[in-house]
Amino acid sequence: xxxxxxxxxxxxxxxxxxxxxxxxxxxxxxxxxxxxxxxxxxxxxxxxxxxxxxxxxxxxxxxxxxxxxxxxxxxxxxxxxxxxxxxxxxxxxxxxxxxxxxxxxxxxxxxxxxxxxxxxxxxxxxxxxxxxxxxxxxxxxxxxxxxxxxxxxxxxxxxxxxxxxxxxxxxxxxxxxxxxxxxxxxxxxxx
Amino acid sequence: xxxxxxxxxxxxxxxxxxxxxxxxxxxxxxxxxxxxxxxxxxxxxxxxxxxxxxxxxxxxxxxxxxxxxxxxxxxxxxxxxxxxxxxxxxxxxxxxxxxxxxxxxxxxxxxxxxxxxxxxxxxxxxxxxxxxxxxxxxxxxxxxxxxxxxxxxxxxxxxxxxxxxxxxxxxxxxxxxxxxxxxxxxxxxxx
DNA sequence: ATTTTATAAGTGAGTAATCACTCAATTTCA
DNA sequence: TGAAATTGAGTGATTACTCACTTATAAAAT
Numbered sequence: 353x354x355x356x357x358x359x360x361x362x363x364x365x366x367x368x369x370x371x372x373x374x375x376x377x378x379x380x381x382x383x384x385x386x387x388x389x390x391x392x393x394x395x396x397x398x399x400x401x402x403x404x405x406x407x408x409x410x411x412x413x414x415x416x417x418x419x420x421x422x423x424x425x426x427x428x429x430x431x432x433x434x435x436x437x438x439x440x441x442x443x444x445x446x447x448x449x450x451x452x453x454x455x456x457x458x459x460x461x462x463x464x465x466x467x468x469x470x471x472x473x474x475x476x477x478x479x480x481x482x483x484x485x486x487x488x489x490x491x492x493x494x495x496x497x498x499x500x501x502x503x504x505x506x507x508x509x510x511x512x513x514x515x516x517x518x519x520x521x522x523x524x525x526x527x528x529x530x531x532x533x534x535x536x537x538x539x540x541x542x543x
Numbered sequence: 544x545x546x547x548x549x550x551x552x553x554x555x556x557x558x559x560x561x562x563x564x565x566x567x568x569x570x571x572x573x574x575x576x577x578x579x580x581x582x583x584x585x586x587x588x589x590x591x592x593x594x595x596x597x598x599x600x601x602x603x604x605x606x607x608x609x610x611x612x613x614x615x616x617x618x619x620x621x622x623x624x625x626x627x628x629x630x631x632x633x634x635x636x637x638x639x640x641x642x643x644x645x646x647x648x649x650x651x652x653x654x655x656x657x658x659x660x661x662x663x664x665x666x667x668x669x670x671x672x673x674x675x676x677x678x679x680x681x682x683x684x685x686x687x688x689x690x691x692x693x694x695x696x697x698x699x700x701x702x703x704x705x706x707x708x709x710x711x712x713x714x715x716x717x718x719x720x721x722x723x724x725x726x727x728x729x730x731x732x733x734x
Numbered sequence: 735a736t737t738t739t740a741t742a743a744g745t746g747a748g749t750a751a752t753c754a755c756t757c758a759a760t761t762t763c764a
Numbered sequence: 765t766g767a768a769a770t771t772g773a774g775t776g777a778t779t780a781c782t783c784a785c786t787t788a789t790a791a792a793a794t
Contacts, residue, residue: 505701530693
């Protein structure tokens with residue numbers, strides 16, 4: 353890794369850690385610089401602004417996750433298998449870089465509206481899979497967004513609880529449960 | 544309503560609306576005052592600081608919701624009925640004052656650690672109900688926090704989607720589905 | 735090899751703007 | 765008429781960002 357790239361990576365990691373620990377607005381450029389062992393001015397050699405740095409970090413993870421989920425579910429046949437593939441991929445992303453994952457999870461509200469049109473999107477991937485399965489008659493037809501939200505919530509709220517420290521250990525340890533639970537949610541029948 | 548109480552209520556409502564629309568850190572005291580049609584200084588006759596105002600709003604809803612959930616589930620017999628009572632109560636709170644609800648939902652990260660020990664807590668209520676049901680053998684035994692997170696996620700993620708505008712209409716319209724889905728999550732068997 | 739030159743990387747004091755909060759003066763109203 | 769409520773200009777502190785300058789790196793010329 354070149355010197356410049358190393359500096360940029362150090363800045364991103366320092367910012368990430370602070371953003372998760374104290375929030376984006378509450379983190380100062382001086383703190384980021386100190387944590388990365390550079391002067392404040394150096395930040396602006398690599399990023400046009402603090403906000404852009406924060407957005408870059410978000411979008412990179414957002415797009416990367418979306419593409420990984422797309423690839424993960426593609427070879428799987430049938431909704432049940434696709435769900436498991438998606439859940440496994442998601443949990444592995446979370447466990448691989450928990451700080452980045454937590455940052456993405458905690459700051460969706462701020463950045464989701466700034467996702468460029470056409471950029472790969474984790475939510476869309478899941479929605480499309482569910483929509484297909486409804487058309488194919490694999491699960492009961494209902495409001496797709498509602499069903500997707502509830503199914504996704506099964507995993508995301510567990511991840512959120514881990515961020516809050518309410519439970520510990522790898523998310524991946526619970527892939528089977530999450531997949532079964534999401535499947536159960538989507539299979540709920542109108543009575 | 545007295546004049547002072549009216550001013551205080553207007554300030555709270557103005558702050559709430561702005562906090563949801565733009566975030567707490569991004570909302571200035573000047574904006575809050577303008578939205579409430581008072582001078583900036585008036586804020587400080589009713590609240591010691593902007594942060595305390597934000598915390599007050601959060602804690603009042605947090606505690607109110609926890610107490611309502613406790614009452615709602617008490618008379619219900621059996622987990623299935625308790626779940627439905629909890630879900631219905633939660634959705635009604637959301638629909639009754641959506642701005643306050645959205646504020647609470649979007650700012651848990653910042654305020655949850657500041658909840659005083661012993662204060663009624665929505666999460667604890669649900670956790671206890673699930674824990675009881677596991678002990679009673681109504682549902683399979685597993686990590687209570689994990690199960691609670693996934694069950695709660697079914698409803699909370701749907702609420703989050705509504706905040707993002709991904710779907711519209713009252714949450715209460717889907718109580719039956721949420722309850723069925725949460726029940727299905729908790730009933731998932733180890734294989 | 736040594737010096738010169740060019741470019742990239744890094745620095746940190748300084749700047750302009752913002753913002754939460756104060757307080758002396760004014761208005762409201764019982 | 766006195767207490768309570770309100771006002772808004774003022775204050776001190778903070779902060780994102782700039783920029784003139786220094787240092788490191790490497791290529792080119794001698």
